Amino acid sequence: MATKPQVNINEDYDRLYGFHVPERSVFKAEPGLDETKVKQISGMKGEPAWMLEQRLRGYRHFMRKPMPTWANTDLLNSIKFDSIYYYLKPTAKQGESWEDVPAEIKETFDRLGIPEAERKFLAGVSAQYESESVYHSMHEDLQKQGVIFLDMDSALKEQPELVRRYFGTIIPPADNKFAALNTSVWSGGSFIYVPKGVRVGMPLQAYFRINAKNMGQFERTLIIADEGAEVTYIEGCTAPTYSSDSLHSAVVELIALPHAKIRYVTIQNWSKNVYNLVTKRAVAHEGATVEWLDGNLGSKLTMKYPGVYLMGRGARGEVLSVAFAGSGQHQDAGAKMIHAAPDTASVITSKSISKGDGRTSYRGLVKVHAGAERAKSTVRCDALMLNEESRSDTYPTMEIDEQRVQIGHEATVSKIGDEQLFYAMSRGLTEPEAMMMIVNGFIEPFVKELPLEYAVELNRLVQLEMEGAVG
Amino acid sequence: MTEFNLTTIDQTARRLNEPAWLIELRRRSLARHAELAWPHPSDDIWRRTDVRLLDPAQGFAPTAPELLARVALSDAQLASFTRPLGEERLIVRVNGSFLSPPPAMDHLRVEELGRAAGARPEAIRRAIEADGLTDAEQKLASLNLAFHHDDVALTVAPQAGPGAPIRLVRIMAVRPQQAVFPLTVITIGAGSAVTLIDEYVSVPEAPGTGAPHLVNGRIEIVLEQNASLHYVRLQRLDLHAREFLLQRATLAQGTTLTMTNINLGSALTKAHVMTKLVGPGATAKLYGFVFGHGAQHIDQHTLQDHRAPNTVSDLQFRAALQDESRMIYTGLIRIAKAAQQTNAYQANHNLLLSRTARAETIPMLEILADDVQCKHGASTGPIDEEQAFYLMSRGIPRERAQRLIVMGFIEPIVQQVAFAPLQERLRRELEGSLSDGG
Known part of the structure; x- marks a missing residue:
């Protein structure tokens, strides 16, 4: 028999990502939220009046909207909105090149490997630290083609027309409590505009990190792919380990105009005291494709249901996700596909693994509106349970108001088969190696869609999480 | 006018000669019903049906x-509902009374609940107590427990051999706006094997008025150790009926239940x-078929509650939906921590036969x-055009080809009966009610 290593998962997280450098913010609002603070944030940023209006509308809806009654109400109701810092400005001005970025922030990102990744693979990179983007660059040839890749605050200044035209059109301030909160206090995030027919060959990347404790991070991302354009966007997230909890509540809106293609990749590895409550939604017009690749490894509670509204004939949506819940974690993730036009197609593939007393839940919706003839949708959810205390739930909803459709759903929940283990071990693998191999095979459909360096990273993260799983 | 209050309860109980505890x-x-709130629309299990339509108030x-004494049924109607299928043991109840005294049969006792509650209080109490029901379920089920009147206890003694199937036909002749509360407690003794067909028919006295009637039913099935039951529920309510049904089965160690629910009637x-599944090694095979037509609204919830290992x-x-019918299926498999080595499967398939039919599945x-x-697994879609094309290429007209495909869709469920x-009768009935053109 193989030895059974006892590993505290958080220990590894601390060493790799849990570091924090002393906070040195230029401006830190008082904790808690009221209208004055919302005005203060907008004022500090020198925003146009319409954005302040939008923020105030968001604030009012946030105060009025009830907490969601699903997922994990105990955890949700334990969030202390009054002790959260809603805005932190880490440095006075945004650096143009890596050298301009203050030393302690640079140190943070060096440890995360950002500039190296940029040099090697990435077309553009934007890193968000606390609330605002501190560093941002993009290859010249993309700039020449008219691709705009800015942090959201700069975009509001430099591309006011584009921002105003699309901001909040997919996820309005009243959408849900956390989208309302984001609308009122958002800061940073990415703005991408890809002009007609331009295909961005290499992925654009952003990295988000929370450093201060009790900090809320509310980035706002808006991606517009004009007709026939193509873009892939990747974001990663981490936070140091503090004893008190942090809140991450992003809003991401994607707009794929006719025949455009957007692929959005997230690997979420927040530390295990972050509430990750985000709203992500896309609109796909005629012939357009939107793909969400969503990896959830970190956080205490994640509630995330990326959606695609298929609004034009032949639009296509795909969500491919992996969730890993270790002890003390609840990953409540899923997908929404709204078929509102004929000949639309959607595929949802969800792979989840729960370990220790971790809990994974798939929660999804496939809605076919009357008139969306020949719509096709396939949903497949597979769950692996590694321990007796693990829990796995599946809550899919299918609402079909059109006859000429093909809608299918399948789900399985199981543990690693003894025969599988026996087979691998009879070929000379130890039990942990055999389990790792089976888990790798289980998440393979997701991993093979990732860019190489992310696939390597994800495999390594899963390996870390898997340590101590035997027994 | 009589109301849903303590006076009605006392009248009913006195007439049925019930023991004090019941x-x-x-x-x-009744008090429980009054203190519970109606299910909230944010509850996924309830949001798609307006539960107020099921509120007797x-x-x-x-x-x-006095209504019970009057049976507005013609002899021809009665004969059609009670025509024997084959060699079954037939028991007929009309408006809460046995049509003829229940036959004395070996190992089988069929009696009114009040009598069973007097003779075996603990067993009956255990069967009908509300344990494990949600507040929302209790809101409606408590009405049945307060006002049940057409109630039957069917008890099979231990170690009884299979014998001929038992068929219990319940006929309810109802007036406009009447509410009826049938309750059935079925107990299969240890080691016994039985086939039971449980049929519910409602007949409005004045069908022309279009007024609804309410049927709030409850069925409790208890399988004692190593018992085996083939159970078929045939719902033939009138198309003006609104129905709430709570149907539960409790499976002890080593039991096998094969249950088929066939829904042919009701407006809602x-x-x-x-x-x-509370005993190790219990097995439940659960089948259901809904044939939706007209403006029917069928909201079906199932729970496979695994509480013991090796279950x-x-x-x-399955649902075949024509016209403007609407089917909602919500099903939950729950596997408790103790229920290791459990194997559970759940499938919902909906066939949309018209452009205005709707199906929702969770x-x-x-x-x-x-x-x-x-x-x-779940699927929703129309008739497979390739299958229709294949049959048509063999010279079968389109309408008939569609009917054949629908019958093929239903067949896996019919075969479980x-x-x-009864299989033969169901096939004939279903094929007859499929409208041409689909």
Whole structure:
């Protein structure tokens, strides 16, 4: 028999990502939220009046909207909105090149490997630290083609027309409590505009990190792919380990105009005291494709249901996700596909693994509106349970108001088969190696869609999480 | 006018000559109903049906004793509902009374609940107590427990051999706006094997008025150790009926239940079909078929509740929907931590036969044990054009080809009915009611 290593998962997280450098913010609002603070944030940023209006509308809806009654109400109701810092400005001005970025922030990102990744693979990179983007660059040839890749605050200044035209059109301030909160206090995030027919060959990347404790991070991302354009966007997230909890509540809106293609990749590895409550939604017009690749490894509670509204004939949506819940974690993730036009197609593939007393839940919706003839949708959810205390739930909803459709759903929940283990071990693998191999095979459909360096990273993260799983 | 209050409870209980504890349970249930809130629309299990339509306080009247005496059924109607299928043991109840004294049969006792509650209080109390029901379920089920009147206890003694199938036909002749509360408690003794067909028919006295009537039913099935039951529920309510049904089965160690629910009638149905596997090695095979037509609204919830190790459940619910009918299926497999080595399956397939039919399906899993095999599948779509084309290329006209395909869709469920003459009748009935053109 193989030895059974006892590993505290958080220990590894601390060493790799849990570091924090002393906070040195230029401006830190008082904790808690009221209208004055919302005005203060907008004022500090020198925003146009319409954005302040939008923020105030968001604030009012946030105060009025009830907490969601699903997922994990105990955890949700334990969030202390009054002790959260809603805005932190880490440095006075945004650096143009890596050298301009203050030393302690640079140190943070060096440890995360950002500039190296940029040099090697990435077309553009934007890193968000606390609330605002501190560093941002993009290859010249993309700039020449008219691709705009800015942090959201700069975009509001430099591309006011584009921002105003699309901001909040997919996820309005009243959408849900956390989208309302984001609308009122958002800061940073990415703005991408890809002009007609331009295909961005290499992925654009952003990295988000929370450093201060009790900090809320509310980035706002808006991606517009004009007709026939193509873009892939990747974001990663981490936070140091503090004893008190942090809140991450992003809003991401994607707009794929006719025949455009957007692929959005997230690997979420927040530390295990972050509430990750985000709203992500896309609109796909005629012939357009939107793909969400969503990896959830970190956080205490994640509630995330990326959606695609298929609004034009032949639009296509795909969500491919992996969730890993270790002890003390609840990953409540899923997908929404709204078929509102004929000949639309959607595929949802969800792979989840729960370990220790971790809990994974798939929660999804496939809605076919009357008139969306020949719509096709396939949903497949597979769950692996590694321990007796693990829990796995599946809550899919299918609402079909059109006859000429093909809608299918399948789900399985199981543990690693003894025969599988026996087979691998009879070929000379130890039990942990055999389990790792089976888990790798289980998440393979997701991993093979990732860019190489992310696939390597994800495999390594899963390996870390898997340590101590035997027994 | 009679109302849903303590006076009605006392009248009903006195007429049925019930023991004190059962009357007390009725009274407590009414109080429970009053203190519970109606299900909230944010609850996924309830949001798609307007539960107020099932509230007797919205203009319905309880069944007064004088109504029971009047049977507005013609001999021809009665004969058509009670025509034997084959060699079954037939028991007929009309408006809460046995048509003829229940036959004295070996090992089988069929009696009114009040009598059983007097003779075996603990067993009956255990069967009908509300344990494990949600507040929302209790809101409606407590009405049945308060006002049940057409109630039957069917008890099979231990170690009884299979014998001929038992067929219990319940005929309810109802007036406009009447509310009826049938309750059935079925107990299969240890080691016995039985086939039971449980049929519900409602006949409005004045069908022309279009007024609804309310049927709030409850069925409790208890399988004692190593018992085996083939159970078929045939719902033939009138198309003006609004139905709430709570149907539960409790499976002890080593039991096998094969249950088929066939829904042919009612304007609106909200049915909760729940199976509790409480003993190791219990097996439940659960099948259901809904034939939706007209403006029917059928909301079907199922629960496969695995509480013991080595249990197996296999569920398959199918719906064929024509006209403007609407089917809602919500199903949950719940596997408790103790229920290791469990195998659970759940499938819901909906066939849309018209452009205005609708189907919603929410198959859910909550798994707290790790050493399990658990799967579910759901599909919704129209008739497969390739299949229709194949049949048409063999010279079969389109209408007939469609009917054949629908019959093929229904067949896996019909085949689970463990009584060949009933299978035959169901096929004939279903084929006859499929409208041409689809």
